[in-house]
Amino acid sequence: MNYTSPFWLPGGHLQTIWAALYARRGHGPRPQFRRERWDTPDGDFIDVDWLQDAPGQTLLVLFHGLEGSSESQYAQAFAGFARQQGLAYAVPHFRGCSGELNRAPRAYHSGDWQEIDWILRQLRSRHPGPIVALGISLGGNALLRWAAELGDAAASVVSAVASVCSPLDLAAGGHAIGRGFNRQVYTRMFLRSMKPKALAKWHQHPGLFDREALLRTRDLYEFDNLFTAPLHGFKSTDDYWARASAKPHLHRIRIPALALNARNDPFVPAGSLPRPGEVGQWVTLWQPAQGGHVGFPAGRWPGHVCSMPEAVGTWLLQAAGLKEQAHG
Template structure:
């Protein structure tokens, strides 16, 4: 795999995180268009899946690339559109399944989504594998970004060899594989003032909407005084999804302790200057199974990895590098 070096005009993990998400060109070709399907779930809820419209180009047996988005992400996140553009140019089918409540409409059930949602990831991938088979398509490849990457690798570790029934290879991009380390890091200093505030604004609004749907689901006053992910997960995410509290949730949902159980080709890509994921928390070679490739370049930020000259630059290095790694193992 080619090494990554950030442009000289964009130094540091925070700039390499923020600039690509706000200003980089997302696509080289035409604007990305999706076709949405709504899937009913067994518990009376739904998820929305966006399929790339107009692709793949003249390849009925093309592989399907599935992208699991990050915290509060969607098919319109900068990285999702960049991956969609790469998939289109490469002749792949492409789908973004939205975690519950992330598609623009609040979900129905008294739950949301979380970093270790193994059952949900498995159900989605199994259904997409059947969709591929029905259309005569090729293998299914799955990538997850940040929270979605942890959930994907957590699922792969849980499934072991059985994961190959659904996917040929998986990749996690900038996943906080040790949720406690990442959760505490984002709650301190600059991270707390910028990233935590951004996430909490939308997460709290969704939680209040959920409380209106299901009165008494959690303590409104406690949430009103929550100002970081630790408190939010303790009040909302953990109890709604069967965990004893935030510490239990972060421990049990983290993918890092399960990486040695993965039995399909898997890539874990983490920049060592990621402001969300402390470098000291990243897995080492002796902590993962033989099917897991660790790629930990010095630069890149959190889901940034910009390349090119000064603005307008782009973020296409990331989907190309990760996508080609997956394709080589299809």
């Protein structure tokens, strides 16, 4: 991806924050989603938002990031790409992220590849056309973790995958977001929604974790140690970050995969990014100097966030051999 940031948006923080809050999300009308609720095997549910779906179309699936949804700026921008290319488009919500508390004594996490597997297989059974999938930040790490776990078998489910600004080394990303400006701005932003959800989960399942200790948490390391890790079978935050990270497993991927990371991403240190020799022949690395965290704003004031979805979406279709079909 040949990305150059607008001169009036220098630096990773501005490119991140402006893209999320102020840049235009698309060039056409706001997408109107249709929601489906799927019951899960463990008695819970997930909500899937559809832009459009026809059996013969290629289906683009987007897995959102931490506390994201179909309302996130990147989900809206990819909706515009899907509409332009004539693709079906689906945004599955991780548990608790669709606006309603889920039922089970669990939530979601960065290595939730089993959930990804169940969702993609449900989509495969319902949609006879080709499928390509991408994940944003947390969702991208989980998606690449899935592709690595399945190896050759992933090709029977999807044709290609991509991750965008994913912390593929979760420890490096987790420590980075817990320091300095990141801690004051981004950590507080995430905890503002994550802690109330966790407390609602405690009321739903009293005694699930140490409520008073969670109220005192001030960063994601502490939160993951008390909530995310134990609820999902990990011994601690360190165990969770080590076992859930996709980076050590990228060489096991056997379908076309793209990992896009800006080198000025405030959440993902450039030194933690995978190098070509670490990923194997199936994985393509895009590591532009600029872009921020899921930012990549472009154009004249106030800018837009359509360039990244166009580049990533086009790569997915070409890697899957579907580019001509999408236009036709």
